[in-house]
Amino acid sequence: MLSLTDVCKGYATSEGRVAVLDGVSLSLAAGETLALTGESGSGKSTLLHLCAGLDAPDSGRIEVAGRPMGRSDAERAALRRGTVGLVFQQFNLIPSLDVAANLAFQARLAGRLDPRWLADLVAALDLDPLMARYPEELSGGQQQRVAIGRTLAVRPALVLADEPTGNLDEASGDRVMALMLRLVAETGTALLMVTHSPRLAAALDRRVHLRGGRLTC
Amino acid sequence: MLTGLSALLSHWARHRVQAALLLIGLALATALWTGVQAINAEARASYDRAASALSQDRLPRLVAGRITLADYVALRRAGWPVSPVIEGEATIGGHPLRLIGIEPLTLPPGAAAAGDPGDFLTGGVILSAEPLDDPRARRADLPLGTALTDIGVAAGLLGPDISYLLLTEDRAPPPGYALIHPSTTDLSQLTESFHLNLAAFGYLAFGVGLFIVHSAIGLAFEQRRAMFRTLRALGLSARALTGLLLAELLVFALVAGAAGVALGWLIAAALLPDVAATLRGLYGAGVGSELTLRPVWWLSGLGIAVLGMLASAGQSLWRLWRLPPLTPAQPRAWARESARAMRGQALAGALLLGGAAGLLAVPGLWPGFGVLAGLLLGGAALLPMLMAWLTRVGQRLSRGPVAQWFWADTRQQLPGLSLALMALLLALAANIGVGTMVGSFRSTFTAWIDQRLAADLYVEAADEADAARLLDWLGPGATALPMIRTTDGGTEVVGMVDHPLFRRAWPLLRALPDPWARLDAGDVFVNEQMALRRGLSPGDRVEQGVVAGIYADYGNPMPQVILSFDRHRALYPLPVLRYALITDIPAAAIRAAFPRLVVEDRAAIRRASVAVFERTFAVTAALNVLTLGVAALAMFASLLTLSALRLPQIAPVWAMGLGRGRLAQLEFLRTLALAALVCGLALPLGLALAWVLLAVVNVEAFGWRLPMLLFPGDWLRLGMLSLLAAGLAAALPVRRLARMAPGALLKVFAHER
Ligand SMILES: Nc1ncnc2c1ncn2[C@@H]1O[C@H](COP(=O)(O)OP(=O)(O)OP(=O)(O)O)[C@@H](O)[C@H]1O
Ligand SMILES: [Mg+2]
Numbered sequence: 001m002l003s004l005t006d007v008c009k010g011y012a013t014s015e016g017r018v019a020v021l022d023g024v025s026l027s028l029a030a031g032e033t034l035a036l037t038g039e040s041g042s043g044k045s046t047l048l049h050l051c052a053g054l055d056a057p058d059s060g061r062i063e064v065a066g067r068p069m070g071r072s073d074a075e076r077a078a079l080r081r082g083t084v085g086l087v088f089q090q091f092n093l094i095p096s097l098d099v100a101a102n103l104a105f106q107a108r109l110a111g112r113l114d115p116r117w118l119a120d121l122v123a124a125l126d127l128d129p130l131m132a133r134y135p136e137e138l139s140g141g142q143q144q145r146v147a148i149g150r151t152l153a154v155r156p157a158l159v160l161a162d163e164p165t166g167n168l169d170e171a172s173g174d175r176v177m178a179l180m181l182r183l184v185a186e187t188g189t190a191l192l193m194v195t196h197s198p199r200l201a202a203a204l205d206r207r208v209h210l211r212g213g214r215l216t217c
Numbered sequence: 218m219l220t221g222l223s224a225l226l227s228h229w230a231r232h233r234v235q236a237a238l239l240l241i242g243l244a245l246a247t248a249l250w251t252g253v254q255a256i257n258a259e260a261r262a263s264y265d266r267a268a269s270a271l272s273q274d275r276l277p278r279l280v281a282g283r284i285t286l287a288d289y290v291a292l293r294r295a296g297w298p299v300s301p302v303i304e305g306e307a308t309i310g311g312h313p314l315r316l317i318g319i320e321p322l323t324l325p326p327g328a329a330a331a332g333d334p335g336d337f338l339t340g341g342v343i344l345s346a347e348p349l350d351d352p353r354a355r356r357a358d359l360p361l362g363t364a365l366t367d368i369g370v371a372a373g374l375l376g377p378d379i380s381y382l383l384l385t386e387d388r389a390p391p392p393g394y395a396l397i398h399p400s401t402t403d404l405s406q407l408t409e410s411f412h413l414n415l416a417a418f419g420y421l422a423f424g425v426g427l428f429i430v431h432s433a434i435g436l437a438f439e440q441r442r443a444m445f446r447t448l449r450a451l452g453l454s455a456r457a458l459t460g461l462l463l464a465e466l467l468v469f470a471l472v473a474g475a476a477g478v479a480l481g482w483l484i485a486a487a488l489l490p491d492v493a494a495t496l497r498g499l500y501g502a503g504v505g506s507e508l509t510l511r512p513v514w515w516l517s518g519l520g521i522a523v524l525g526m527l528a529s530a531g532q533s534l535w536r537l538w539r540l541p542p543l544t545p546a547q548p549r550a551w552a553r554e555s556a557r558a559m560r561g562q563a564l565a566g567a568l569l570l571g572g573a574a575g576l577l578a579v580p581g582l583w584p585g586f587g588v589l590a591g592l593l594l595g596g597a598a599l600l601p602m603l604m605a606w607l608t609r610v611g612q613r614l615s616r617g618p619v620a621q622w623f624w625a626d627t628r629q630q631l632p633g634l635s636l637a638l639m640a641l642l643l644a645l646a647a648n649i650g651v652g653t654m655v656g657s658f659r660s661t662f663t664a665w666i667d668q669r670l671a672a673d674l675y676v677e678a679a680d681e682a683d684a685a686r687l688l689d690w691l692g693p694g695a696t697a698l699p700m701i702r703t704t705d706g707g708t709e710v711v712g713m714v715d716h717p718l719f720r721r722a723w724p725l726l727r728a729l730p731d732p733w734a735r736l737d738a739g740d741v742f743v744n745e746q747m748a749l750r751r752g753l754s755p756g757d758r759v760e761q762g763v764v765a766g767i768y769a770d771y772g773n774p775m776p777q778v779i780l781s782f783d784r785h786r787a788l789y790p791l792p793v794l795r796y797a798l799i800t801d802i803p804a805a806a807i808r809a810a811f812p813r814l815v816v817e818d819r820a821a822i823r824r825a826s827v828a829v830f831e832r833t834f835a836v837t838a839a840l841n842v843l844t845l846g847v848a849a850l851a852m853f854a855s856l857l858t859l860s861a862l863r864l865p866q867i868a869p870v871w872a873m874g875l876g877r878g879r880l881a882q883l884e885f886l887r888t889l890a891l892a893a894l895v896c897g898l899a900l901p902l903g904l905a906l907a908w909v910l911l912a913v914v915n916v917e918a919f920g921w922r923l924p925m926l927l928f929p930g931d932w933l934r935l936g937m938l939s940l941l942a943a944g945l946a947a948a949l950p951v952r953r954l955a956r957m958a959p960g961a962l963l964k965v966f967a968h969e970r
Binding site for chain 2: 045055073078080086089101162
């Protein structure tokens with residue numbers, strides 16, 4: 001479903017070029033879940049962004065759903081519309097749209113809105129009372145539930161999540177996590193999740209650790 | 218303290234475009250304001266000179282068909298306090314001048330302030346404002362185009378007959394003479410409405426310019442919020458910080474003010490020739506086309522720049538003053554705090570519009586301008602609410618997710634853009650309003666002048682003997698209709714023969730039944746401006762008789778009365794020198810036979826009148842274009858501002874798979890959509906303005922009520938122009954978005970904000 005071969009990525013900073021990823025290889029099968037851990041600043045988010053095509057690697061190959069990552073912005077954008085779903089730590093939602101519109105947005109963009117499935121998600125995520133609100137009127141946990149619902153509404157083949165519960169207290173974080181894992185399992189979606197928490201990582205099929213620009217197990 | 222200031226100023230080094238916008242906005246606003254002020258000041262100075270130098274214009278005059286030296290001597294002998302004047306057009310040293318020959322000894326002291334009697338007695342000096350290529354010439358503080366000399370010199374140049382006698386004491390005229398009263402209004406009163414119009418435009422442009430300044434300052438304060446917090450935390454008091462910012466703003470204001478004054482001077486210098494030509498054509502006022510630099514003027518330019526800066530920064534400074542030292546440095550959510558402010562603003566706008574409607578009931582020019590201001594400000598204040606509503610409609614009507622997001626996001630941007638949109642609305646509405654007024658005036662005026670100029674030729678003889686010879690020469694080859702006009706007590710009095718030609722050329726707006734027969738029987742016609750100023754209707758009575766009809770008289774600042782030709786002759790025994798000719802004889806033939814005759818054909822007069830008209834509005838058109846340019850700049854400033862603050866709105870959409878190119882397209886489209894919506898709203902506002910200008914302001918200022926005509930072609934062109942301006946304003950921010958590094962967008966998700 002996802003495969004990275006020898007991916008390198010660095011950033012130009014005021015002290016010159018800093019290599020963040022230095023030959024990362026990784027593969028993830030359909031329906032599999034993988035936890036990515038590592039110290040702050042080790043490059044977890046960078047890796048995730050490359051997988052989503054939000055940024056391009058300096059070298060190496062990235063394949064999603066059996067096809068190499070496109071070169072152009074438009075190709076990579078098309079990938080995000082249908083195949084890959086993203087959940088960030090925060091700022092996932094479109095501030096100018098209400099919850100109902102946010103939930104349906106990506107699925108409509110991809111042209112595969114399934115109202116029955118969306119209704120199921122709304123019920124599972126307990127979003128019914130919030131449908132007419134705007135993102136700024138929601139708590140952090142509520143916002144993340146909407147973000148997860150929005151991502152899963154597309155039925156993506158791969159979900160990439162960057163510390164989706166990092167901003168939440170432990171109890172609500174656990175609830176959101178459990179929901180996400182259940183829904184991912186139901187839809188047979190592959191999941192790559194960045195997390196700091198060993199407890200959350202333990203709930204996933206596999207774990208990898210990022211250090212010094214390379215992956216260890 | 219100094220480190221604090223350098224920290225504050227470092228912001229501008231990193232945001233050069235912002236600094237430039239702030240300076241340009243304020244400089245432009247100041248320039249347009251001071252430019253208009255300079256033109257008005259120059260004109261006023263000319264009027265003052267005219268009023269002080271030629272106070273003989275304030276004495277009553279005795280006129281007769283012909284006054285010879287012997288007539289004058291006889292009157293003096295009989296004890297009449299009269300002083301002779303020979304006045305006429307003369308060319309001296311290559312300059313065509315109005316030459317006035319006076320007799321200093323019999324003039325009451327002070328009547329000719331510019332002349333020292335000694336000069337006149339000793340040796341034929343000619344005084345004038347401009348340097349003349351003539352040995353007798355000397356410069357003096359006189360109105361432009363006028364020369365003053367001893368009556369002996371004037372007699373040599375213009376002939377010995379006396380033009381009129383000044384009556385230096387209040388008496389009834391001697392038999393055989395008619396008394397003409399001096400005008401009670403002077404040039405500055407006549408031209409006041411013209412200058413008021415200009416000044417109103419200056420203030421409008423200034424206001425629009427301040428929109429730019431306001432948004433640039435607002436952004437600079439917003440972006441430095443974190444810095445302010447840090448400075449406060451480091452021990453700078455709120456008072457000291459506000460003081461520092463005030464100092465910074467003052468520096469900006471002085472720099473921009475100086476640039477603005479210089480630019481204003483250029484604008485004024487460029488426009489002054491047109492203005493001078495207008496004033497000469499409309500009011501006969503001589504205004505120099507060269508600008509003098511007055512200290513008062515550039516000081517007031519700097520002053521208005523500082524005032525404008527303080528007015529634009531007031532809100533931001535006030536917020537800063539009340540900012541607790543530890544508020545989060547999070548950029549304010551523009552949308553959130555604005556919903557209530559928008560409602561309050563809309564309410565104020567509605568009140569302003571209501572007030573404007575109420576003011577319509579109050580007569581006068583100032584209430585008229587009040588209505589204009591109320592309309593403009595009220596419309597601007599209502600704009601955000603209306604725009605929000607329109608985007609909501611757009612969202613409801615659109616189907617796809619992107620289209621819905623487009624409208625929702627547009628609505629969310631409104632608070633940040635509203636100032637620029639208001640500036641655009643004001644500029645567009647003013648353009649439509651003034652354009653409609655000028656266009657209506659132009660069509661009415663040209664149709665009217667075509668009708669009024671019904672004769673083939675218009676001739677003016679130098680004296681009655683010449684006129685008699687001309688009539689002889691023409692014989693049956695022409696119908697010659699005498700025309701005669703005097704100015705008495707500030708009113709033009711015209712004598713008119715009853716002829717089908719004049720009946721056709723003077724259609725009456727309102728009249729008693731059978732008005733021309735009444736004119737012959739001793740009634741009068743008055744022009745529209747006189748009727749409006751004095752509240753006259755047909756059937757009312759004026760000094761010269763019963764008003765039998767009221768006629769349109771566009772372009773004339775003076776009240777005018779028409780009497781029958783015979784009555785005019787009886788009241789004012791003046792020589793008849795002007796004739797309207799119905800003839801096939803070409804003008805050139807007459808000119809060849811009578812070189813001293815002034816012969817003009819219909820086309821030439823029409824051309825000259827229309828030229829005066831066009832020049833009058835050339836100034837307005839130039840100011841209009843400048844105002845629109847300022848509005849486009851305001852739009853650019855705001856878009857640039859917003860594009861920096863908008864990443865959190867755009868990043869999620871991008872992450873979900875809308876490419877940067879597509880997003881940039883949408884942003885561009887959004888700007889065009891906003892401009893188009895504003896255009897749509899500016900149209901009714903502009904038409905309301907046009908109506909007020911035509912039906913209230915013009916009537917009060919000039920005394921003309923014109924029909925309102927519509928020019929959809931002009932609207933279309935203006936709409937295209939504003940879309941183009943909006944497109945240009947959006948180009949840079951959109952290009953930035955299209956080329957934005959992904960990292961910049963990713964920061965939205967990665968960083969704590
Ligand atoms: N746009 C950028 N320009 C320069 N350096 C960057 C940029 N983005 C990230 N970095 C650097 O790259 C490294 C990896 O950043 P990344 O955000 O991937 O870390 P992370 O593992 O997600 O950390 P965290 O757990 O704190 O989220 C960091 O050292 C960071 O400073
Ligand atoms: Mg991270």
